Amino acid sequence: xxxxxxxxxxxxxxxxxxxxxxxxxxxxxxxxxxxxxxxxxxxxxxxxxxxxxxxxxxxxxxxxxxxxxxxxxxxxxxxxxxxxxxxxxxxxxxxxxxxxxxxxxxxxxxxxxxxxxxxxxxxxxxxxxxxxxxxxxxxxx
Numbered sequence: 001x002x003x004x005x006x007x008x009x010x011x012x013x014x015x016x017x018x019x020x021x022x023x024x025x026x027x028x029x030x031x032x033x034x035x036x037x038x039x040x041x042x043x044x045x046x047x048x049x050x051x052x053x054x055x056x057x058x059x060x061x062x063x064x065x066x067x068x069x070x071x072x073x074x075x076x077x078x079x080x081x082x083x084x085x086x087x088x089x090x091x092x093x094x095x096x097x098x099x100x101x102x103x104x105x106x107x108x109x110x111x112x113x114x115x116x117x118x119x120x121x122x123x124x125x126x127x128x129x130x131x132x133x134x135x136x137x138x139x140x141x
Contacts, residue, residue, distance in 0.1 A: 008069055015067045015130045016050055019099050028053040028063070045084045050099075062094035067130070070104035073116055086122040095125035102131035 016035050023031055031053040032041040041052035044064070051065035064085045072078055082096075089096040098117075100109035110127050117123055 008071060011069050012067060012072065015069065015099060015101070018130055019051065019065070019067055019128070023051065023053065023065075027056050029056050030054045044088045047081045047084055049081075049085055062089070062092050063097055064089050064094060065097040065099065067099045068113070070101050070109060070112065073098075073100060073109075073113055078116070079120055082117070082124075083120060083122060086120075086124075089125075096123075097126045097128065098124045099128040099130050102129040 013035075016033070020033055020035060020038075031051065032039050033051050034040045034048050035050070041049045041064075049064050050067045051063075053063050053065070055061045055063060066081060066085055068078055082098075086096045088094075098113055100113045102109055104112050108129075110129055113124070113127050
């Protein structure tokens with residue numbers, strides 16, 4: 001079991017690193033990351049998001065960004081985090097973004113994320129697919 005957890009943690013770490021590289025390339029401002037030697041985002045309830053930043057073209061648009069693996073996105077912990085992040089984003093007229101693996105057990109990671117979001121009756125403004133590089137899609141919810 002602990003081996004699975006460490007593999008899961010390593011996968012999440014690699015995804016966070018991929019996302020961080022892409023966010024840096026895109027020039028988002030006030031970038032905070034819950035990663036290595038970076039300034040972490042502020043806690044939202046009991047959770048610290050993977051990233052927070054402002055869009056460079058709309059510096060007043062605050063984004064809360066969470067990275068999930070295939071198994072973590074179906075956890076109770078993810079459900080509580082996503083609701084908290086979604087509600088905080090709405091409270092500040094911001095956005096909630098998710099990054100998920102491109103594929104989960106042969107199916108679309110985005111489809112699994114959309115299914116989970118639907119169960120929670122919330123939406124992500126953007127769902128990003130991580131597969132070495134990021135692709136994003138605006139949520140249709």
